[in-house]
Amino acid sequence: xxxxxxxSAQTIAVxxxxxxxxxxxxxxxxxxxxxxxxxxxxxxxxxxxxxRGLLETTWESEHQxxxxxxxxxxxxxxxxxxxxAVPPGPEAAPQPVRRPRPQARHA
Amino acid sequence: MILLLALxxxxxxxxxxxxxxxxxxxxxxxxxxTNRLPADRHxxxxxxxxxxxxxxxxxxxxxxxAGVARIALFPPARQPTTARTTAAIGCAATVVTTxxxxxFLPTLSIFVAAFGLMTSAxxxxxxxxxxxxxxxxxxxVAAALAVSGVLAAVGAVIALAATHPxxxxxxxxxxxLVLAATLTAYLITGLSATAPAxxxxxxxxxxxxxAGGAVLASAIVLPTGAIVALIPPITVAAALAxxxxxxxxxxxxxxxxxxxxxxxxxxxxxxxxxxVIAAQSARPTTLTNPYDIAAYARSGSPDVASYVLGDxxxxxxxxxxxxLLAVYAAAAVAAVAPRSSIEPTA
Numbered sequence: 001x002x003x004x005x006x007x008s009a010q011t012i013a014v015x016x017x018x019x020x021x022x023x024x025x026x027x028x029x030x031x032x033x034x035x036x037x038x039x040x041x042x043x044x045x046x047x048x049x050x051x052r053g054l055l056e057t058t059w060e061s062e063h064q065x066x067x068x069x070x071x072x073x074x075x076x077x078x079x080x081x082x083x084x085a086v087p088p089g090p091e092a093a094p095q096p097v098r099r100p101r102p103q104a105r106h107a
Numbered sequence: 108m109i110l111l112l113a114l115x116x117x118x119x120x121x122x123x124x125x126x127x128x129x130x131x132x133x134x135x136x137x138x139x140x141t142n143r144l145p146a147d148r149h150x151x152x153x154x155x156x157x158x159x160x161x162x163x164x165x166x167x168x169x170x171x172x173a174g175v176a177r178i179a180l181f182p183p184a185r186q187p188t189t190a191r192t193t194a195a196i197g198c199a200a201t202v203v204t205t206x207x208x209x210x211f212l213p214t215l216s217i218f219v220a221a222f223g224l225m226t227s228a229x230x231x232x233x234x235x236x237x238x239x240x241x242x243x244x245x246x247x248v249a250a251a252l253a254v255s256g257v258l259a260a261v262g263a264v265i266a267l268a269a270t271h272p273x274x275x276x277x278x279x280x281x282x283x284l285v286l287a288a289t290l291t292a293y294l295i296t297g298l299s300a301t302a303p304a305x306x307x308x309x310x311x312x313x314x315x316x317x318a319g320g321a322v323l324a325s326a327i328v329l330p331t332g333a334i335v336a337l338i339p340p341i342t343v344a345a346a347l348a349x350x351x352x353x354x355x356x357x358x359x360x361x362x363x364x365x366x367x368x369x370x371x372x373x374x375x376x377x378x379x380x381x382x383v384i385a386a387q388s389a390r391p392t393t394l395t396n397p398y399d400i401a402a403y404a405r406s407g408s409p410d411v412a413s414y415v416l417g418d419x420x421x422x423x424x425x426x427x428x429x430x431l432l433a434v435y436a437a438a439a440v441a442a443v444a445p446r447s448s449i450e451p452t453a
Contacts (some may be wrong), residue, residue: 032372048183
């Protein structure tokens with residue numbers, strides 16, 4: 001049976017962010033900061049996309065000394081096609097991490 | 108119990124803040140949490156640890172660590188339909204049973220609601236972590252024993268509440284919440300013994316045999332009327348005997364400890380039920396003279412039944428549960444690299 005469940009707004013946002021430059025490898029935390037999605041939500045999304053064959057992963061070959069190599073992500077061909085097929089909902093727009101706090105009014 | 112909780116908290120803080128460990132507190136949390144991810148997510152464990160190294164800022168690192176802890180608790184399910192179905196059934200069952208309890212046994216409603224919610228969350232977490240591989244018969248028997256023991260304990264409490272409603276009329280609901288949390292912990296720990304990747308069938312069968320032997324010994328002692336006093340020694344003896352035998356047979360300390368813990372965990376809910384029922388039937392009332400009444404008045408319980416329930420709960424089950432949970436918590440926190448200590452699967 002084909003899965004027809006619509007992805008969540010956050011998943012759509014992740015797909016859209018990755019589909020902007022499909023050939024570019026991205027860090028998970030960079031996606032978190034770009035989309036304003038917490039790591040606790042972002043990585044399960046990435047795991048599910050990878051489980052479904054929509055996302056490919058690799059380890060960075062060049063990394064800073066003293067730091068372990070980081071995981072990199074980009075869409076597969078099927079992932080690019082899936083991202084193009086999923087219509088972006090109005091709620092799926094990426095949100096910045098730090099929103100400007102409204103100025104308090106002083107009477 | 109307060110002392111044990113304080114000791115567990117202190118042990119956790121000491122382990123987390125031990126200067127010999129690498130990295131700051133968020134890193135230790137991330138390492139410990141990722142070590143708890145299912146084995147088939149090992150690559151993601153490494154990825155999360157590596158990613159934290161690139162996260163700067165106190166608040167950001169803590170938020171990242173909190174997110175990883177959440178992932179460790181509810182990882183993406185390999186069988187999402189099963190996880191969703193488990194959560195839906197658990198929530199529906201909790202609502203129905205809570206409404207029914209409010210109608211027929213209102214003094215137990217807090218306990219039922221808390222127990223239902225915690226059990227549903229635990230079952231969903233287990234469903235999220237469940238691999239596709241089939242479960243062996245030893246693990247199914249252990250799970251059945253855990254479920255049966257907890258159901259027996261809940262049944263004993265319901266029977267007590269039906270007979271003596273005042274027994275569960277706890278204004279602070281502290282006993283209700285503690286009992287719900289304790290039984291949920293027993294259930295989750297017992298069901299976690301069904302994770303074939305971490306425990307060999309020999310360990311599980313040994314734990315099941317130890318628990319069965321302990322319950323059998325309690326049933327033999329039951330007619331003597333001394334069951335309440337004898338349960339803790341029986342449980343400890345069964346756990347020690349099981350652990351020793353498995354240790355001798357396997358020469359593996361981890362396997363021996365796990366078998367002993369499984370024996371204790373699986374037997375205690377059944378023991379709790381036996382103790383509550385036995386205490387009720389053996390001495391339905393202890394108010395035989397004014398001295399008893401005077402002593403009873405200082406017990407802090409509204410009636411004899413609640414005294415029995417509280418005594419069994421605090422004396423038999425909570426102390427052992429808290430000890431076990433403290434051991435597990437300390438092991439979970441201390442096991443920054445537990446994969447090396449995981450019992451090898453034969």
